[in-house]
Amino acid sequence: MVNVDAMLADLRALVEVESPSGDVGAVGESGRVVASVIERNLGGQARLIDSPAGPHVHWSGGGTPRVLILGHHDTVFPIGTLARRPFTVQDGRVLGPGVFDMLGGLIQAIHGVASLDDRTGVEILVTADEENGSHSSRALLEERATACGAVLVLEGAGEGGAVKTGRKGCGTFEVAIRGRAAHAGLEPEAGSNALVEAAHQVLAIADLNRPDIGTTVTPTVASAGTMSNVVPAAATVTVDVRVESYEEKARVEAAFAALTPRVDGTEITVTGAVTRPPMPESASAELFAIAQRLRPDLTGIAVGGGSDGNFTAALGIPTLDGLGAVGGGAHADHEHLLLDTMADRALLIADLVTAIKQRPND
Known part of the structure; x- marks a missing residue:
């Protein structure tokens, strides 16, 4: 089980540390808050990995790496946006800069993993520069994706909660x-x-x-x-x-x-x-089939936007994207997350992690 009130409290903590991509000072503070949220919920140590763009955050549950949960903590909104659009829960929607892209997805993943009794084999990598092209994080995320052999990307969901099975x-x-x-x-x-x-x-x-x-x-x-x-x-x-x-x-x-x-x-x-590079739908086929067995009503969609999933898929690593927040308005003033989807989305991550770990080792 997951506690939605606790998820909202952690999401507020992230949203209220503004983190515009390219502002190294702001992104640095955001990285420290992300690390503290991970450690409080999952235990262990969340490492801050310095880069010219700010710190990337890496956590491991120990054991043989089996699945990488991949996200980013930089956002597109300039400092001062929070004063105009503060974190708010209203009419079933969670509002605030970055709630959909992609801080809500990060919190869902952290609480989903926290619900597991066995967290071995799980790694979480939260990068600092996805919105600016992932120049300082690409080598690191490719390294950890290769080590783990399966990648779950916490970008926002498609229409109606669809996961993203392909990207241009x-x-x-x-x-x-x-x-x-x-x-x-x-x-x-x-x-x-x-x-x-x-x-x-x-x-x-x-x-x-x-x-x-x-x-x-x-x-x-x-x-x-x-x-x-x-x-x-x-x-x-x-x-x-x-x-x-x-x-x-x-x-x-x-x-x-x-x-x-x-x-x-x-x-x-x-x-x-x-x-x-393009992320063909073949790159997500194995993990999407697992996801549909877990949630038979789950749909998939190919989209035009890019993410770090493009890089991991290009390496031939099974990658499923769009597992983050259900809502909309990425990069816009109407950005939002649907409150009543948070718990199930967190548990979907937990169920996927468990199922991926049960796959035979190659």
Whole structure:
């Protein structure tokens, strides 16, 4: 059994330590609170592993590693959000920055594991930089996932509580254009217009879309120019990319590398890649089958967003995602967690851990 009031108290403790990704001081304090919540509920020592992004938190139940519970304690909301959106329980919803993505999932996992008499073989890793791309945590989470051989990811659930059985690979590209400035009235022909070049490139980039096979290539941010009477000498275009297959990852990356200028006198520099590889549904099939045996009404969904599950799945490690909070509004002011789902979601983690540990060792 789990105690929902105790879960809410622990969730409040996490939410009220704001932890915007990239703010090392704030994330540092958040990591210490996460460690204290783990130790109070599970015993043992939760290690703080220093990194340039802030501390990652690691706990082990001892014994041979069998299952990794993976989450993150950084959030996207800037310091001061809590004053505007304080932790609140209202009309069956738990509100506050980070309750859905993904502090609620962390608390459910901790209390789920705490309900087990035997916690050996279980590891919990809570990273500090998932929202910024997991640059400092990727090697660590891949190491622990490989050691454990099965991964449960505590990102928020899909619609209706669905777990996430597949994810697109995702990445960001930046196209930087260098032109030549000139007076826009006296001698515009003496310049090389980086903004016009950017327009050509945006259209070429948009043509890379293949939504019929799950590929989206979306220019999202552009900037150019300095003054209304100056031919722009520089421009940048930022592009979000999502793909379902490694073949599409290769195609899109090659297309960005092959971009060429159309305006005389301009130069193009492209940086970026599809940094989170696709998580195919085959990576979750074994664990999803176990989950459905435990909860026959549980559904699965493939989604466009990425998570650290993309990295573990790419290693061939069975990975099931979306096991965290049931609610919605990730990264938005209406973020929420449904109170009446917390207990069962915690027990689902406990049941999955038990079932995974009962699998034959390879």
